[in-house]
Amino acid sequence: xxxxxxxxxxxxxxxxxxxxxxxxxxxxxxxxxTGAADGTAAVDAALLGRLAGALARLWPRGxxxxxxxxxxxxRLGPRPGRLxxxxxxxxxxxxxxxxxxxxxxxxxxxxxxxxxxxxxRWLARWAARESEDRITALRDAVExxxxxxGLPPVAVLRxxxxxxxxxxxxxxxxxxxxSPMLDRVRALLAKAESTTFPAEAEALxxxxxxxxxxxxxxxxxxxxxxxxxxxxxGVRLGTEAPYAGAKxxxxxxVATANRCESVWSDDLGFATVLGFPADLEAVELxxxxxxxxxxxxxxxxxxxxxxxxxxxxxxDESFLHAFALRIGERLRAATEAADRQAAEDAGPQRLLPxxxxxxxxxxxxxxxxxxxxxxxxxxxxxxxxxxxxTSAADRARLDAGAPSRPLPxxx
Numbered sequence: 001x002x003x004x005x006x007x008x009x010x011x012x013x014x015x016x017x018x019x020x021x022x023x024x025x026x027x028x029x030x031x032x033x034t035g036a037a038d039g040t041a042a043v044d045a046a047l048l049g050r051l052a053g054a055l056a057r058l059w060p061r062g063x064x065x066x067x068x069x070x071x072x073x074x075r076l077g078p079r080p081g082r083l084x085x086x087x088x089x090x091x092x093x094x095x096x097x098x099x100x101x102x103x104x105x106x107x108x109x110x111x112x113x114x115x116x117x118x119x120x121r122w123l124a125r126w127a128a129r130e131s132e133d134r135i136t137a138l139r140d141a142v143e144x145x146x147x148x149x150g151l152p153p154v155a156v157l158r159x160x161x162x163x164x165x166x167x168x169x170x171x172x173x174x175x176x177x178x179s180p181m182l183d184r185v186r187a188l189l190a191k192a193e194s195t196t197f198p199a200e201a202e203a204l205x206x207x208x209x210x211x212x213x214x215x216x217x218x219x220x221x222x223x224x225x226x227x228x229x230x231x232x233x234g235v236r237l238g239t240e241a242p243y244a245g246a247k248x249x250x251x252x253x254v255a256t257a258n259r260c261e262s263v264w265s266d267d268l269g270f271a272t273v274l275g276f277p278a279d280l281e282a283v284e285l286x287x288x289x290x291x292x293x294x295x296x297x298x299x300x301x302x303x304x305x306x307x308x309x310x311x312x313x314x315x316d317e318s319f320l321h322a323f324a325l326r327i328g329e330r331l332r333a334a335t336e337a338a339d340r341q342a343a344e345d346a347g348p349q350r351l352l353p354x355x356x357x358x359x360x361x362x363x364x365x366x367x368x369x370x371x372x373x374x375x376x377x378x379x380x381x382x383x384x385x386x387x388x389x390t391s392a393a394d395r396a397r398l399d400a401g402a403p404s405r406p407l408p409x410x411x
Contacts, residue, residue, distance in 0.1 A: 016149075048087065048090055051141065052090045064157075098161070237273060
């Protein structure tokens with residue numbers, strides 16, 4: 001009788017091939033199991049073990065838990081995405097030694113936890129939770145395993161567990177950052193997303209950007225004299241369809257305004273942002289909030305269209321492109337204003353060399369991780385969407401409290 005591992009290897013190999021009938025036959029063999037009395041349980045336990053092993057091999061290759069959950073969902077669908085979250089929990093259970101705080105925070109955000117009491121019954125219980133039959137559950141597990149085995153290496157942004165990074169004690173369950181300023185920014189952006197009044201949302205976002213810029217400058221000056229100053233790191237932000245290119249452009253504009261660099265990996269569904277820790281956190285906060293606000297503005301813009309015969313997709317995409325570019329200009333203007341004020345307060349001879357050194361360090365990090373990065377040209381397919389998106393961004397008051405005014409065009 002074949003053992004469980006042999007059956008799984010055969011099924012994964014067949015799924016990665018081109019013979020659909022052969023893949024179905026191999027999956028049927030998994031349904032039967034090894035033929036022993038506990039043959040199906042042995043297959044289920046072996047599958048979970050192989051999934052955990054495939055995940056462990058991805059960590060030194062640059063992947064992180066959030067990345068894995070994102071790409072499985074993107075390529076296979078939500079149900080396999082939920083399955084791989086269970087595999088992440090199983091893999092974490094077996095990790096020895098110190099684990100960085102940020103790693104467990106990603107798992108917490110995915111709700112990756114051990115909810116089953118027996119690995120040999122995990123898949124059966126998972127199928128019951130999903131209201132699916134065993135063959136569907138096995139197919140999902142095998143397809144996830146085949147995908148994980150075939151993922152390419154990506155840039156290593158932070159040392160994974162066991163990769164030499166320092167372990168940090170976990171924070172309490174409050175979810176607060178430890179920085180009163182960043183907690184205030186989160187509160188402002190949450191209000192901006194929830195309000196039904198566009199002017200209020202715009203003013204709140206502007207105040208958030210003002211606080212972020214000041215915080216970044218304060219942190220840069222402190223780190224310049226620290227014994228062990230911060231070094232550039234990176235985060236990945238999802239840019240899933242629809243309008244993945246417009247989302248990547250918004251990431252880029254927000255990143256540039258906050259002294260970061262961004263590289264879009266369209267095939268993998270994310271943009272990698274490189275910068276110093278405080279700036280990266282700012283980019284994550286602003287991008288998430290501005291994407292919500294841009295989508296709301298786009299939906300409002302649809303109702304203001306003068307030509308109803310235009311394709312909605314072309315309009316929406318052009319709207320979001322224009323919104324991202326103009327918001328980027330305004331964010332950079334806010335950052336430059338904060339720079340000027342900080343230079344007056346701290347003295348340009350102290351601040352400007354610090355900012356230049358940090359900019360050089362981020363650029364060097366990007367060139368090291370992405371030596372073959374290229375630029376692409378933006379294509380606009382709907383003029384009305386472009387003008388509506390620009391107008392929507394122009395109405396944003398990033399200098400909270402002052403009257404709105406148009407900005408000059410891009411140079």
